[in-house]
Amino acid sequence: xxxxxxxxxxxxxxxxxxxxxxxxxxxxxxxxxxxxxxxxxxxxxxxxxxxxxxxxxxxxxxxxxxxxxxxxxxxxxxxxxxxxxxxxxxxxxxxxxxxxxxxxxxxxxxxxxxxxxxxxxxxxxxxxxxxxxxxxxxxxxxxxxxxxxxxxxxxxxxxxxxxxxxxxxxxxxxxxxxxxxxxxxxxxxxxxxxxxxxxxxxxxxxxxxxxxxxxxxxxxxxxxxxxxxxxxxxxxxxxxxxxxxxxxxxxxxxxxxxxxxxxxxxxxxxxxxxxxxxxxxxxxxxxxxxxxxxxxxxxxxxxxxxxxxxxxxxxxxxxxxxxxxxxxxxxxxxxxxxxxxxxxxxxxxxxxxxxxxxxxxxxxxxxxxxxxxxxxxxxxxxxxxxxxxxxxxxxxxxxxxxxxxxxxxxxxxxxxxxxxxxxxxxxxxxxxxxxxxxxxxxxxxxxxxxxxxxxxxxxxxxxxxxxxxxxxxxxxxxxxxxxxxxxxxxxxxxxxxxxxxxxxxxxxxxxxxxxxxxxxxxxxxxxxxxxxxxxxxxxxxxxxxxxxxxxxxxxx
Amino acid sequence: xxxxxxxxxxxxxxxxxxxxxxxxxxxxxxxxxxxxxxxxxxxxxxxxxxxxxxxxxxxxxxxxxxxxxxxxxxxxxxxxxxxxxxxxxxxxxxxxxxxx
Numbered sequence: 200x201x202x203x204x205x206x207x208x209x210x211x212x213x214x215x216x217x218x219x220x221x222x223x224x225x226x227x228x229x230x231x232x233x234x235x236x237x238x239x240x241x242x243x244x245x246x247x248x249x250x251x252x253x254x255x256x257x258x259x260x261x262x263x264x265x266x267x268x269x270x271x272x273x274x275x276x277x278x279x280x281x282x283x284x285x286x287x288x289x290x291x292x293x294x295x296x297x298x299x300x301x302x303x304x305x306x307x308x309x310x311x312x313x314x315x316x317x318x319x320x321x322x323x324x325x326x327x328x329x330x331x332x333x334x335x336x337x338x339x340x341x342x343x344x345x346x347x348x349x350x351x352x353x354x355x356x357x358x359x360x361x362x363x364x365x366x367x368x369x370x371x372x373x374x375x376x377x378x379x380x381x382x383x384x385x386x387x388x389x390x391x392x393x394x395x396x397x398x399x400x401x402x403x404x405x406x407x408x409x410x411x412x413x414x415x416x417x418x419x420x421x422x423x424x425x426x427x428x429x430x431x432x433x434x435x436x437x438x439x440x441x442x443x444x445x446x447x448x449x450x451x452x453x454x455x456x457x458x459x460x461x462x463x464x465x466x467x468x469x470x471x472x473x474x475x476x477x478x479x480x481x482x483x484x485x486x487x488x489x490x491x492x493x494x495x496x497x498x499x500x501x502x503x504x505x506x507x508x509x510x511x512x513x514x515x516x517x518x519x520x521x522x523x524x525x526x527x528x529x530x531x532x533x534x535x536x537x538x539x540x541x542x543x544x545x546x547x548x549x550x551x552x553x554x555x556x557x558x559x560x561x562x563x564x565x566x567x568x569x570x571x572x573x574x575x576x577x578x579x580x581x582x583x584x585x586x587x588x589x590x591x592x593x594x595x596x597x598x599x600x601x602x603x604x605x606x607x608x609x610x611x612x613x614x615x616x617x618x619x620x621x622x623x624x625x626x627x628x629x630x631x632x633x634x635x636x637x638x639x640x641x642x643x644x645x646x647x648x649x650x651x652x653x654x655x656x657x658x659x660x661x662x663x664x665x666x667x668x669x670x671x672x673x674x675x676x677x678x679x680x681x682x683x684x685x686x687x688x689x690x691x692x693x694x695x696x697x698x699x700x701x702x703x704x705x706x707x708x709x710x711x712x713x714x715x716x717x718x719x720x721x722x723x724x725x726x727x728x729x730x731x732x733x734x735x736x737x738x739x740x741x742x743x744x745x746x747x748x749x750x751x752x753x754x755x
Numbered sequence: 756x757x758x759x760x761x762x763x764x765x766x767x768x769x770x771x772x773x774x775x776x777x778x779x780x781x782x783x784x785x786x787x788x789x790x791x792x793x794x795x796x797x798x799x800x801x802x803x804x805x806x807x808x809x810x811x812x813x814x815x816x817x818x819x820x821x822x823x824x825x826x827x828x829x830x831x832x833x834x835x836x837x838x839x840x841x842x843x844x845x846x847x848x849x850x851x852x853x854x855x
Binding site: 225226228231232246247248249250251279293294295296297298544547615616617624626627630673676677678 | 768770771772773774775811812815816832833834835838839842843844845846848849850
């Protein structure tokens with residue numbers, strides 16, 4: 200994996216020193232809160248409902264065991280013994296105290312991590328496919344490009360005060376596991392007619408108050424043009440973006456207001472100016488970075504033990520069938536460790552769990568860990584013969600839940616249990632959905648399903664692209680949950696449709712059950728997923744299940 | 756006639772710890788909502804908010820929140836303020852643990 204250069208190291212250390220001094224000046228009164236707030240936000244420190252929250256970037260979701268152990272140490276020393284992995288491949292600590300934050304940032308710098316640009320109107324943590332470098336369907340590992348973008352965007356003088364925050368996601372595979380079409384810039388690797396790798400470029404995707412699927416501005420961008428092209432998009436946005444209105448400041452609105460043709464023309468014009476200025480240094484750097492992402496030395500060993508265990512042990516088989524994904528090396532598997540044990544908080548890991556995952560990554564996973572936007576932890580390279588031992592070790596720590604891709608593998612934002620912006624809670628809704636359907640033993644019968652929950656319109660929980668999306672709102676001083684159906688965050692991205700009036704906190708789980716019982720009754724066969732069934736039959740049967748038919752209403 | 760003023764309390768977060776606190780009638784910052792001064796006069800509320808906001812080395816983000824009289828003292832009206840008196844619902848952390 201990529202190691203900091205001397206430049207990276209001294210830059211991060213300098214920022215820790217700078218912020219340390221800023222905290223001191225805030226505490227002694229030299230800085231007012233108005234002066235200090237933008238400084239702390241630039242270093243990932245928010246003030247939330249009950250406490251401060253520190254958001255730490257996990258660039259393109261990649262962590263070493265050493266870094267994971269440091270996160271565990273921080274959780275134990277400065278927080279309450281756990282961390283929350285987010286939908287943007289960050290980790291959030293929910294209980295730091297202001298005077299201790301500089302020490303936390305120092306501890307992060309010790310393992311080449313930081314919280315820079317995890318807030319503010321700048322280019323945020325660049326996210327990537329969590330199966331990068333391992334997936335069987337991958338054209339190339341997207342992480343070298345993501346690292347190039349990270350280096351370029353970090354403290355980029357032109358882009359520190361954008362009209363609004365800016366999120367870039369990248370996938371190296373045609374199957375989009377990084378929700379690229381819901382980002383300000385989405386990059387999806389494809390090959391052209393000559394079989395050369397390049398990117399399909401989406402601009403202006405985003406969820407939030409005005410959800411939009413990104414517009415394709417280039418069907419094929421040669422890999423060599425990546426950085427100047429991304430800079431051209433940022434440059435045009437920086438000029439045109441609406442600084443007058445926070446709600447119209449994201450690039451999706453700029454694209455919408457300017458028009459696809461005109462914005463594409465402007466980007467191409469700017470790109471033509473910028474391209475020659477890069478002089479090939481970006482490509483030299485990319486080559487250098489690429490060397491750091493060389494694949495591990497894969498072991499060549501028999502997998503018979505795995506096959507035998509898979510046949511013999513039903514618990515292991517259930518886990519293997521849901522939590523493994525196809526690796527490019529057929530002796531290997533990609534393991535998703537579920538952070539969604541039924542009734543637990545989606546995305547939370549205790550410090551003990553973090554340390555165990557770090558140990559297991561060393562023992563069985565070529566020392567590689569990933570955080571997915573779906574709030575799980577991935578061991579991308581596990582030899583199949585090691586899977587039974589890995590599974591047994593995960594079981595001891597409550598980390599062997601066999602539910603990846605199923606109903607209880609729910610994305611949930613922190614919601615009003617933590618977030619100052621939230622309008623309703625999301626975590627307890629996720630907990631209750633998981634335990635309710637576990638009790639009904641319906642989860643496996645229902646099959647592949649993505650439920651995503653946000654506690655406010657900003658949509659950190661990606662509810663618009665959930666097969667079932669749940670949005671928590673404040674309706675006249677009461678929590679109320681709006682449902683959307685048919686959303687999709689993959690390469691066939693779609694924004695879900697609202698079902699109609701929302702449901703009270705105590706009614707939302709029964710409402711979801713009505714939807715899913717309707718699905719079970721109408722699906723053509725067990726292999727027809729909820730999303731496929733929704734696309735076939737549309738909204739009406741689910742509306743009827745939720746709200747009753749008109750006739751019933753009249754009779755009531 | 757003007758609309759009736761909904762009683763208020765002054766609340767904020769401690770600068771250093773981030774904890775939720777409430778302004779009392781005797782100018783302390785209490786962790787307990789029921790110890791807050793219940794303010795039923797709009798002009799007085801504004802004065803108390805100014806007083807709170809001036810304590811820049813102690814608290815951050817002071818604001819007025821709706822409240823109503825209760826058996827032990829003021830109670831929150833909105834669910835957001837009720838959560839702030841307790842802590843998160845997924846763990847026994849925050850005030851619900853500190854003052855259990």
